[in-house]
Amino acid sequence: MNGTTTTPATTTGSGGFDMSRIRPYLGPLALVVMVGFFGALYPDTFLTKSNLVDNILQQVTALAIVASVQTVVMVVGEFDLSVGGLAALATGFAATILNTATIEGVPKEAGSLVFAVFLCVLAGLIGGAINGALVSYLGVLAFIATLAMNEVYKNLARYRVEGKPVYGLVENNFVAVAQGRTLGVPNTIYIAFVIAAIVWFVLDRTTLGRQMYAVGGNPDAARYSGVNIKLVKWTAFAICGVGAALGGLMQSAYNATANTTAPEPWMLKSIAAVFLGMALMRNGRPNLPGTILGVVLFRTLENGLNKTDINNYLQDVINWLAVVLAVLPPAIARIRENR
Amino acid sequence: MAEPLLEISGLTKSYGGVTVLDHVDLTVDAGEVRALLGENGAGKSTLIKILSGVVSRDEGDVRLAGARVDITNAHDARDIGIATLHQEVAIVPGLSVAENIMLGHRSDDTVRTSTLGVVRWREIRRRSRELLAELGQDLDVDMDADRLSPVGKTMTAIARALSQNARVLVLDEPTAALTDQETNQLFSAMDRLRSRGVAIIYVSHRLEEVVRVCSTYTVLRNGAKVVEGAIADVNIDSIITAMAGRPVDTIFPPRSGTPGSVALEVRQLSGRRVRELDLDVRAGEIVGIAGLAGSGRSEIMRMLAGAQRHRGGRISVAVDGEGSPLRASDGVARRQRAGVALVPQERRADGVLPDSIEHNINVSTLRRHTVLRWVTSRARLNGHADALHRSLDIRSRGISQQVLTLSGGNQQKVVLARFWALAPRVLLLDEPTRGVDVGTKSEIYALVRARAAEGTAVLVVSSELPELIGLCDRVIVMHEGRSVGEFDARTTNEDELLNACYGRGRQ
Numbered sequence: 112m113n114g115t116t117t118t119p120a121t122t123t124g125s126g127g128f129d130m131s132r133i134r135p136y137l138g139p140l141a142l143v144v145m146v147g148f149f150g151a152l153y154p155d156t157f158l159t160k161s162n163l164v165d166n167i168l169q170q171v172t173a174l175a176i177v178a179s180v181q182t183v184v185m186v187v188g189e190f191d192l193s194v195g196g197l198a199a200l201a202t203g204f205a206a207t208i209l210n211t212a213t214i215e216g217v218p219k220e221a222g223s224l225v226f227a228v229f230l231c232v233l234a235g236l237i238g239g240a241i242n243g244a245l246v247s248y249l250g251v252l253a254f255i256a257t258l259a260m261n262e263v264y265k266n267l268a269r270y271r272v273e274g275k276p277v278y279g280l281v282e283n284n285f286v287a288v289a290q291g292r293t294l295g296v297p298n299t300i301y302i303a304f305v306i307a308a309i310v311w312f313v314l315d316r317t318t319l320g321r322q323m324y325a326v327g328g329n330p331d332a333a334r335y336s337g338v339n340i341k342l343v344k345w346t347a348f349a350i351c352g353v354g355a356a357l358g359g360l361m362q363s364a365y366n367a368t369a370n371t372t373a374p375e376p377w378m379l380k381s382i383a384a385v386f387l388g389m390a391l392m393r394n395g396r397p398n399l400p401g402t403i404l405g406v407v408l409f410r411t412l413e414n415g416l417n418k419t420d421i422n423n424y425l426q427d428v429i430n431w432l433a434v435v436l437a438v439l440p441p442a443i444a445r446i447r448e449n450r
Numbered sequence: 451m452a453e454p455l456l457e458i459s460g461l462t463k464s465y466g467g468v469t470v471l472d473h474v475d476l477t478v479d480a481g482e483v484r485a486l487l488g489e490n491g492a493g494k495s496t497l498i499k500i501l502s503g504v505v506s507r508d509e510g511d512v513r514l515a516g517a518r519v520d521i522t523n524a525h526d527a528r529d530i531g532i533a534t535l536h537q538e539v540a541i542v543p544g545l546s547v548a549e550n551i552m553l554g555h556r557s558d559d560t561v562r563t564s565t566l567g568v569v570r571w572r573e574i575r576r577r578s579r580e581l582l583a584e585l586g587q588d589l590d591v592d593m594d595a596d597r598l599s600p601v602g603k604t605m606t607a608i609a610r611a612l613s614q615n616a617r618v619l620v621l622d623e624p625t626a627a628l629t630d631q632e633t634n635q636l637f638s639a640m641d642r643l644r645s646r647g648v649a650i651i652y653v654s655h656r657l658e659e660v661v662r663v664c665s666t667y668t669v670l671r672n673g674a675k676v677v678e679g680a681i682a683d684v685n686i687d688s689i690i691t692a693m694a695g696r697p698v699d700t701i702f703p704p705r706s707g708t709p710g711s712v713a714l715e716v717r718q719l720s721g722r723r724v725r726e727l728d729l730d731v732r733a734g735e736i737v738g739i740a741g742l743a744g745s746g747r748s749e750i751m752r753m754l755a756g757a758q759r760h761r762g763g764r765i766s767v768a769v770d771g772e773g774s775p776l777r778a779s780d781g782v783a784r785r786q787r788a789g790v791a792l793v794p795q796e797r798r799a800d801g802v803l804p805d806s807i808e809h810n811i812n813v814s815t816l817r818r819h820t821v822l823r824w825v826t827s828r829a830r831l832n833g834h835a836d837a838l839h840r841s842l843d844i845r846s847r848g849i850s851q852q853v854l855t856l857s858g859g860n861q862q863k864v865v866l867a868r869f870w871a872l873a874p875r876v877l878l879l880d881e882p883t884r885g886v887d888v889g890t891k892s893e894i895y896a897l898v899r900a901r902a903a904e905g906t907a908v909l910v911v912s913s914e915l916p917e918l919i920g921l922c923d924r925v926i927v928m929h930e931g932r933s934v935g936e937f938d939a940r941t942t943n944e945d946e947l948l949n950a951c952y953g954r955g956r957q
Binding site: 317324331335336 | 826
């Protein structure tokens with residue numbers, strides 16, 4: 112038995128309650144409620160510019176970039192578990208060019224910034240292209256393909272940096288740009304915003320984006336409509352690789368340290384953010400505004416709970432239960448629709 | 451008079467203010483086969499869903515052998531003995547036929563399927579064989595059920611219903627995936643069920659079958675019962691009139707114009723299930739392909755459209771009278787650029803995208819509505835979709851409506867619009883009106899004929915012979931991968947085509 116308690120003889124229609132109409136407002140509303148709630152509790156520590164801008168928004172800029180490109184892969188109906196590994200690999204290689212001392216600690220001349228960024232993007236592109244080829248052209252399930260490649264990329268990165276964090280990335284304005292501010296707002300926020308905007312534009316306003324939604328919606332129908340579904344999927348993974356690399360690069364610039372373990376949480380958090388966005392906007396399809404909202408919502412709750420006396424582990428229990436809670440209503444609505 | 455086995459009275463259901471079932475009454479006696487008829491959206495599927503416990507009713511009674519029953523979920527429906535078979539039969543792949551039949555069976559006095567939780571395989575096999583034998587079937591019960599033929603799957607599902615002591619069987623478009631021969635098998639199984647006293651509700655768009663197999667009928671229109679009676683007292687035309695609510699004098703448009711030069715030339719085409727096929731279709735001509743399922747008819751379409759590779763032979767599409775051969779390695783997109791477009795067979799699986807009407811219509815022609823090559827222009831996309839939306843008379847609230855909320859017929863029109871947009875020189879239609887109501891069918895025929903009149907060469911595959919005869923100029927019959935005959939649609943008849951389908955040639 113599934114425990115439903117519907118009494119058929121008295122059930123009336125769903126009334127005037129139209130989920131699809133109020134859904135776009137749910138996310139912003141949740142954000143306002145959350146900020147109001149924590150703001151009322153901790154007006155001095157939560158509701159300050161430095162907390163809202165630096166501790167909440169700045170802290171999720173790299174994740175926002177990664178979640179944006181994760182959205183692209185999820186739009187075509189797949190997911191990429193290797194974003195953390197790709198970020199580690201790309202930044203590991205870039206950092207060993209930019210550092211001012213070798214891994215062994217011998218001082219050296221920092222390499223060209225342009226070359227480092229180029230190498231980072233290239234590594235991300237190649238990694239993403241391999242993922243895409245495995246999933247799209249060779250038919251390996253994304254789950255195992257990207258899970259295994261995540262370990263491959265991550266451990267290649269560790270091999271490159273001998274498992275140590277790479278310090279001393281201060282030459283060539285690399286760190287200065289990432290740590291700098293423009294009009295009082297951290298530069299990383301602008302960077303994340305621009306990348307998210309580009310991804311939004313690609314998904315919403317280009318033929319490629321349309322084809323991606325078609326492939327994710329119904330691959331067979333897309334194929335019969337003349338869409339090259341393999342190429343479209345492959346492209347999604349390649350874009351994801353580049354984005355993950357850029358996210359990792361920005362993070363290590365901001366920290367002035369390339370740490371191969373830093374991007375590890377991005378795998379789960381980026382996917383969770385996309386799911387939050389699907390629950391909050393646009394008929395349950397992955398979408399960029401929803402993803403960004405998901406990233407910010409998650410971080411706001413995390414930050415707010417941080418101010419409380421709740422045990423750190425329990426804070427995470429609450430954070431992730433909140434994710435489940437957020438995706439429940441649309442899931443239930445889908446079941447209800449058919450009754 | 452004895453009590454009817456199943457008695458539905460005053461059944462009402464509405465979704466968000468829209469009444470889809472309005473005080474519907476329906477009875478079925480033991481041993482009766484009642485046809486439940488109506489256009490798409492008439493309320494048939496809602497009625498079935500209520501009987502199978504998938505949807506809850508707002509008002510009304512369901513009585514089984516006189517006793518009022520409450521069906522809140524699928525378990526209830528099974529427990530009181532109502533079994534529903536959907537168009538796509540629910541078979542668990544990877545389990546044997548026997549396991550599929552006894553799925554969900556609870557140990558009872560007649561059959562003990564397990565002892566203390568340990569499965570009694572011998573008993574399960576014996577009982578499944580017994581149930582299949584009652585249907586006149588002799589299937590290998592140890593075989594993976596997924597490898598069964600479509601009719602084998604249907605039989606397995608019916609046997610499962612019997613194992614659960616179903617007294618009322620609801621068959622929803624049971625013949626959609628079956629060949630004519632398989633359909634005959636199903637009908638003889640249904641005869642056996644009738645004599646066992648099972649009451650059957652039969653839902654189908656194929657009225658020829660309804661007349662053959664049903665004893666009574668009920669027609670729904672817009673959620674209400676409009677007429678019922680004995681099949682013996684009516685003919686197909688009057689049923690159609692009742693379903694459509696207006697006389698359908700001309701389902702098929704008049705044949706028009708004289709065909710032009712050859713637009714599609716196929717020579718010695720070979721590939722999976724197709725052998726050495728020669729075929730010419732002229733501009734302005736509608737050519738039908740008949741054949742049993744598995745005869746290669748759909749494969750021809752897929753090879754022409756670039757969805758399936760062909761191993762041998764030559765396909766050429768004429769541009770201004772000059773034939774240019776197409777490469778075997780072409781994919782769908784290349785063939786579309788060469789002027790060949792296929793409207794695929796399965797609307798749900800291969801046709802609609804779970805998105806708006808606009809997205810669905812424009813997906814094949816995105817490149818045309820861009821600025822800077824890659825950037826889509828909203829205004830042009832909307833304008834294009836709007837124009838097709840209007841010219842195909844798609845009934846909706848507008849192009850931003852989600853396709854999946856439309857009726858089957860309108861969904862099909864949206865899919866057609868997508869391929870209309872390509873303005874193909876050669877248009878391939880695979881089962882263009884499957885699961886579409888009579889009124890919309892007629893509109894689709896008119897659209898296809900209009901397309902042809904503009905100089906498109908049209909090739910139609912259909913398992914409904916009257917459709918081929920009514921719509922096409924010529925009909926080609928496939929049998930085991932070969933073309934076995936060509937008939938003038940104006941002079942041929944169903945018997946002649948059917949004989950050819952079975953490889954018996956001209957009489």
